[in-house]
Amino acid sequence: MGLKNDRVVVVTGASRGVGKGVALALGQPGTTVYISGRSRTEGQTSALPGTIDATADEIRARGGEAKVVVCDHSDDAQIEALFARVNAEQGRLDILVNNVFQVPDDLQEWRPFWQRPVNDHWQKMIDLGLRAHYVASVFAAPKMVEQGAGLIVNISSPGAIAYLHSVIYGIGKAGTDKMMHDMAKELREHNVAALALWPGVVKTERIAPALEANALPDDYQPLIPGMESAEFPGLIIDAIAAHDDYMRFSGRSWWNSELALELGIKDIDGAQPESYAPFMGSPWIPSEAMIK
Secondary structure, eight states: OOSOSSOEEEESSOSSHHHHHHHHHHOOTTOEEEEEESOSSTTSSOSSOOOHHHHHHHHHHTTOEEEEEEOOTTOHHHHHHHHHHHHHHHSOOOEEEEOOOOOOTTTTSOOOGGGSOHHHHHIIIIIIIIIHHHHHHHHHHHHHHHHTOEEEEEEOOGGGTSOOSOHHHHHHHHHHHHHHHHHHHHHGGGTEEEEEEEOOSBOOTTTHHHHHTTOOOGGGGGGGGGOBOTTHHHHHHHHHHHSTTGGGGTTOEEEHHHHHHHHTOOOTTSOOOOOOHHHHOOOOOOOSOOOO
8 A cells, every 4th residue: 555645754955956846746735744954044055045944835835734854964863853853743754755965066077086075075975965864764764664664765866876976976876775775675574665766867956047048068968858857756756655566666776767657757847858777877676685
């Protein structure tokens, strides 16, 4: 039976970008969405627009219920407090979407790894990314196991297998995929699913202005047919959660574009984003082996 009605959802890093889009897509009437992040005022943590309060206002305008939680996901105690609040207020948790991540300002200024700052990039993409996803899953899992149902999703990237941006970026994404593959094995007997999603190029606050102004770099032109809205992964998560056999998606990484075709999901503008798999590769299928 799917996780469709009266759901309680946590989306981490939902001030803007994919996190905001996922929260909006899942924030339907009958769903309570807890949105976490640090941005309460514009410009507080990023030059890009977006705050967790603005995301909450949009969810409420669509008929959903939104709860704002200020959380620095580099602090384990604050993550624990987030899930303690959800448990105290709701007594259940159906979906966790691990999305929180910080893009270093110079990530797209290509340099080899030995010329990149170690601590800054590691902290933003591993500590405030890979580790934060792990810790959130640790605190989310007990309630899902108790219920005998639940879904944990990591927003990942083809950087898990293809060179994308930098070495540290790839380490983080490979780790977030492997984490879901292994957590899925331990969660399966409890009817709790864990999986990773690979968006294509997402029309976030960073990309959308250049796209609208027809000012994308030439390198981006071949990628346009595969571009997707920030809500697209949320629509896919919603469809997985509602699926009578949502467990069959567990333990794998998936291209959004390919999973959307299988589930009959189109983007909010009616488009069917194309897969980048032909030139970036397909997610590998983990071994069924489980050596304890």
